[in-house]
């Protein structure tokens with residue numbers, strides 16, 4: 001039987017359909033389930049009440065990340081330091097009880113493998129090409145950087161996956177974002193994805209799964225691909241993917257949970273079939289010229305509010321539609337910015353380098369390369385580096401990056417979500433501004449009244465040195 005050309009998304013989808021329903025939904029098999037402390041307690045509680053076990057416990061991996069303070073986790077006598085916030089403490093305790101009770105692999109807060117769930121999955125080789133990966137977390141799209149169909153789910157779906165290892169889903173439409181040409185010197189994956197979101201908008205991918213295509217992505221490291229796919233959700237997409245290739249296989253080979261031996265060879269042979277076929281049809285296609293991408297920075301309270309660092313705060317009056325005008329004015333009021341102001345004149349008091357978007361080793365290297373031999377400006381009150389995992393932290397320390405950061409006036413912390421969102425003690429004070437390598441600049445995201453400017457790790461480092469948003473290319 002001749003098969004029609006299919007997109008990568010359609011291939012992975014087709015390989016996981018258990019049953020198609022008359023209403024157009026399909027029951028999809030889930031290969032991998034990541035669990036953190038925030039969205040899992042109720043799911044486990046419901047299973048417990050129903051007396052149901054976890055269907056395939058070996059396919060789930062649990063790790064706490066959101067609520068953990070990033071200060072030392074063990075006291076001088078080696079005992080775990082209790083979490084002061086009662087709700088956070090309760091969520092952590094629930095995960096610590098639930099994982100062993102349901103037979104699930106658990107990485108405790110004090111283990112060296114602990115980290116942000118989206119950093120840990122790829123790092124452990126738990127996230128693999130062609131798999132379906134879910135997590136009760138919107139940034140699950142991150143794992144698409146390895147060629148997995150990965151997406152966030154709600155707590156009731158977490159329960160469904162735990163109980164059945166399946167999910168009832170409506171198929172999304174395939175979309176391509178094709179980048180042509182080469183990125184200029186000093187332009188990172190983060191600058192590119194912010195630029196893309198600025199172009200297509202925060203709803204530009206809605207109803208779709210985005211495949212990122214073109215030589216730029218093929219030349220990227222896995223760390224960079226994870227950064228790009230991570231923010232697919234900020235473009236409204238269900239998921240984002242990049243076809244797996246030799247870079248992917250080299251990254252995964254030998255990782256603790258990756259297949260080995262004959263299984264590895266069979267897996268690679270299958271993974272090589274995972275690309276969009278010649279002639280496959282995308283429901284939507286966006287073409288971006290890489291030459292247009294400059295270091296990107298956000299000015300507002302949506303990840304689509306992007307300008308190049310050389311740009312200015314826009315005038316709400318210049319937006320074509322009324323709702324955008326109103327939203328832009330609201331954003332500017334919240335952000336304390338005036339139209340026409342040069343982005344490089346925006347002074348900052350805080351710098352956050354971390355989050356599942358930008359806390360991997362290459363991100364820390366990029367920031368350290370700028371900070372080496374430099375110091376944060378006097379007006380930068382709080383600068384913090386939070387590695388994405390204990391293994392990233394260890395690697396960075398082996399390379400002496402921690403010294404570069406602390407000598408530059410940064411704090412060097414334990415892994416976790418940290419100041420990416422205000423669920424733990426790391427918060428930006430009201431009215432203060434933060435150059436942040438995270439993925440969301442929503443109102444109150446980094447703490448009540450906090451003002452977030454999304455940037456790349458190198459740009460965050462440059463902002464720390466300048467005490468204002470700055471073009472990293474001028475620091476060299």
Ligand SMILES: CC(C)[C@H](C(=O)O)[C@@H](O)C(=O)O
Nearest residue numbers: 038039066136137138139421
């Ligand atoms: C707390 C969690 C459910 C949330 C998410 O779904 O993404 C968080 O990780 C975020 O980044 O906003």
Ligand code: SF4
Nearest residue numbers: 139355356417420421
């Ligand atoms: S680092 Fe931020 S975006 Fe990523 S999972 Fe944690 S809170 Fe969500």
